[in-house]
Amino acid sequence: QAGNIEEKGRPGGGRTGEFSLEPEQETKGAPAASASSIAEITLGLYYLYFHFLSALAASLSKSFTLDSGGRAFMFSILLNGNIIVCWENGYKRILGGGENFLESGPLLLFERSWMSRWKSSVLHEGEGNIRNVKWRGHLIAWANNMLILYCWEMNPVLVCHLGVSQFETEFYISGLAPLCDQLVVLSYVKEVSEKTEREYCARPRLDIIQPLSETCEEISSDALTVRGFQENECRDYHLEYSEGESLFYIVSPRDVVVAKERDQDDHIDWLLEKKKYEEALMAAEISQKNIKRHKILDIGLAYINHLVAKGEYDIAARKCQKILGKNAALWEYEVYKFKEIGQLKAISPYLPRGDPVLKPLIYEMILHEFLESDYEGFATLIREWPGDLYNNSVIVQAVRDHLKKDSQNRTLLKTLAELYTYDKNYGNALEIYLTLRHKDVFQLIHKHNLFSSIKDKIVLLMDFDSEKAVDMLLDNEDKISIKKVVEELEDRPELQHVYLHKLFKRDHHKGQRYHEKQISLYAEFDRPNLLPFLRDSIHCPLEKALEICQQRNFVEETVYLLSRMGNSRSALKMIMEELHDVDKAIEFAKEQDDAELWEDLILYSIDKPPFITGLLNNIGTHVDPILLIHRIKEGMEIPNLRDSLVKILQDYNLQILLREGCKKILVADSLSLLKKMHRTQMKGILVDEENICESCLSPILPSDAAKPFSMVVFHCRHMFHKECLPVPSMTSPAQFCNICSAKHRGPGSAILEMKK
Numbered sequence: 001q002a003g004n005i006e007e008k009g010r011p012g013g014g015r016t017g018e019f020s021l022e023p024e025q026e027t028k029g030a031p032a033a034s035a036s037s038i039a040e041i042t043l044g045l046y047y048l049y050f051h052f053l054s055a056l057a058a059s060l061s062k063s064f065t066l067d068s069g070g071r072a073f074m075f076s077i078l079l080n081g082n083i084i085v086c087w088e089n090g091y092k093r094i095l096g097g098g099e100n101f102l103e104s105g106p107l108l109l110f111e112r113s114w115m116s117r118w119k120s121s122v123l124h125e126g127e128g129n130i131r132n133v134k135w136r137g138h139l140i141a142w143a144n145n146m147l148i149l150y151c152w153e154m155n156p157v158l159v160c161h162l163g164v165s166q167f168e169t170e171f172y173i174s175g176l177a178p179l180c181d182q183l184v185v186l187s188y189v190k191e192v193s194e195k196t197e198r199e200y201c202a203r204p205r206l207d208i209i210q211p212l213s214e215t216c217e218e219i220s221s222d223a224l225t226v227r228g229f230q231e232n233e234c235r236d237y238h239l240e241y242s243e244g245e246s247l248f249y250i251v252s253p254r255d256v257v258v259a260k261e262r263d264q265d266d267h268i269d270w271l272l273e274k275k276k277y278e279e280a281l282m283a284a285e286i287s288q289k290n291i292k293r294h295k296i297l298d299i300g301l302a303y304i305n306h307l308v309a310k311g312e313y314d315i316a317a318r319k320c321q322k323i324l325g326k327n328a329a330l331w332e333y334e335v336y337k338f339k340e341i342g343q344l345k346a347i348s349p350y351l352p353r354g355d356p357v358l359k360p361l362i363y364e365m366i367l368h369e370f371l372e373s374d375y376e377g378f379a380t381l382i383r384e385w386p387g388d389l390y391n392n393s394v395i396v397q398a399v400r401d402h403l404k405k406d407s408q409n410r411t412l413l414k415t416l417a418e419l420y421t422y423d424k425n426y427g428n429a430l431e432i433y434l435t436l437r438h439k440d441v442f443q444l445i446h447k448h449n450l451f452s453s454i455k456d457k458i459v460l461l462m463d464f465d466s467e468k469a470v471d472m473l474l475d476n477e478d479k480i481s482i483k484k485v486v487e488e489l490e491d492r493p494e495l496q497h498v499y500l501h502k503l504f505k506r507d508h509h510k511g512q513r514y515h516e517k518q519i520s521l522y523a524e525f526d527r528p529n530l531l532p533f534l535r536d537s538i539h540c541p542l543e544k545a546l547e548i549c550q551q552r553n554f555v556e557e558t559v560y561l562l563s564r565m566g567n568s569r570s571a572l573k574m575i576m577e578e579l580h581d582v583d584k585a586i587e588f589a590k591e592q593d594d595a596e597l598w599e600d601l602i603l604y605s606i607d608k609p610p611f612i613t614g615l616l617n618n619i620g621t622h623v624d625p626i627l628l629i630h631r632i633k634e635g636m637e638i639p640n641l642r643d644s645l646v647k648i649l650q651d652y653n654l655q656i657l658l659r660e661g662c663k664k665i666l667v668a669d670s671l672s673l674l675k676k677m678h679r680t681q682m683k684g685i686l687v688d689e690e691n692i693c694e695s696c697l698s699p700i701l702p703s704d705a706a707k708p709f710s711m712v713v714f715h716c717r718h719m720f721h722k723e724c725l726p727v728p729s730m731t732s733p734a735q736f737c738n739i740c741s742a743k744h745r746g747p748g749s750a751i752l753e754m755k756k
Helices: 264-273 277-286 296-310 313-324 328-340 344-350 360-373 375-384 392-405 410-422 426-436 440-448 458-464 466-475 482-488 493-506 512-525 527-536 542-551 555-564 568-579 582-592 595-605 609-618 625-629 641-682 738-742
Strands: 019-026 033-037 041-045 049-053 059-061 084-088 093-097 107-112 118-124 132-136 139-143 148-152 158-160 172-179 182-188 190-192 199-201 205-211 216-223 238-242 247-251 255-261 710-714 719-721 750-755
Touching: 118 139, 172 238, 182 216, 182 238, 264 277, 264 296, 277 296, 296 313, 296 328, 313 328, 313 344, 328 344, 328 360, 344 360, 344 375, 360 375, 360 392, 375 410, 392 410, 410 426, 426 440, 426 458, 440 458, 440 466, 458 466, 458 482, 458 493, 466 493, 482 493, 493 512, 493 527, 512 527, 512 542, 527 555, 542 555, 555 568, 555 582, 568 582, 568 595, 582 595, 582 609, 595 609, 609 625, 609 641
Parallel strands: none
Antiparallel strands: 019 255, 033 041, 041 049, 049 059, 084 093, 093 107, 107 118, 132 139, 139 148, 148 158, 172 182, 182 205, 190 199, 205 216, 238 247, 247 255, 710 719, 710 750
């Protein structure tokens, strides 16, 4: 009968060496168990009784016969614990040992010959009593008080006598069994009572230890609850194990306990018992090929229920995505469960939106829940959920019903526009967006080509965002003409100006029919851009522009128009009289480069000392300053006259220096080019039979070399027979290349005349 064993440390199975314990067989009304062996299961009792048990703990027989069809192992200890017997291979061989078996306590091997006689041989003696014997395959192992030995059964010679690991423990060892590279130890423990300070027998322990060279490390330790453990001694406990099944049998006088290595199902059971659902789910996912009793889905559902019970609704809803996966039926079941506890909002962000798709009623139910209590959340779901998940018309009607109570709610209006857009009711959507002045209105128009719907809404668009509206209208002139836009904006001249100004910036000629209108618009709403417009436009009526500028007393614009119309003297007069700006007047005179303008400027400035100073400072590079200086009245006080005269002299000296420098450069370049030309003309020119006369097109050299000939070669490399060229006259004695002269490339001059 096993006690309740709790897992120690990190729960798990496998190499951690932790075991679950089960009651195997209770020997009621029988002598206490004193030994065991595993065939199926053989249990030796005191007074030479035996029980033969199956792996399911059922008693098979009380006979003495062992027949496993192969090797069977059994040992029995008499009441005084002095005899050990081991059978092998159908009782053909028997091992025996013990204090009273022979006086010296040797280990004997009995073999039955063909005449059924027994032959004995001593395997070991002289080192104390034999405490335990094991027979595995061809090897025999035994232990005495001093050491453990092995031998080869076919030839009873000692195989080895080596100590691999040796360590001391604080407890008595009742049994050992291997577990990979670790040991399963059945420990007998005595403890001291705190009250009486006397030793008493504690419960036996099943320990997992890792042997080291000179010590050991405890991996786990479990105390076993067996009946009568208070009266038991170390020799009353035995440990056997089944190699193939990793089963360990703990035998006490009254109980047999089976310990088996934990599997993942056991581990998951423990985690679920401790309500560690997340760890249980993770363990099941990792070992899903090995678990037999659990299903990942069942664990996951239990986890969700656990979270809901704790009130952690958001975590529970989030876990639904992973646990429920693509199971639409389970999703719908969980949604209704969340509805019952009033937590539809918690599960809404995690509902599947593609694969699988739930019934439309599920999504509508959640949308109605948000619509009743959370407009922002409702709007978020409408944006995030595809419109085919629910019945769009149902939701539209629900939103309209709510707008009857709160008609100016921007969130609901925007959401309704999105619903209309999905329903392809773009007209209503556009109207709502324009009412709200929502930034998505332009995207909606472009995306769905709604230009035909906005022809009567241009003013609304311009009021909302004139820059974006103008760009959109100009980019789509083929859909909404310039004429239509100008007509729609007729009552809003400020918006009309914005549109026409942007049009003019893009193309100076496209809106030429509106240039006359634009003069007034610029004058009214954008004077800084009026002068650039007048300069860039060639379709603007100058008389109309001049009239408007004179009416509004726009001097700079009027000056420009007067000069453009050829009335430069009036323009200059206006600058002097209206602006009183000598620098601007001088700049204007420089631009026109007209001597009469300079004369008018001097005449106007001659009685105004500040103007004279300005002229003296700037006139030197365009007009002879002496013309101005001679006209200055004697005795007139002129500000900064000395500085002005110094500047005139400096400007004059600078001009002289520039002229001299230019002259030097010109002379040097001329000389260089002359030398280059001379070198070129001094070079010879090859004349051979391939050259022809450029006039008669005959070979330049005669076929008969003895025949006399005469030819002329020009520097342009054109060649002529002398008789093919015109005879020089008295007025023009030089000869020129007819070809180059005809092409206006400049006359070629003869450089060589050859005669023979």
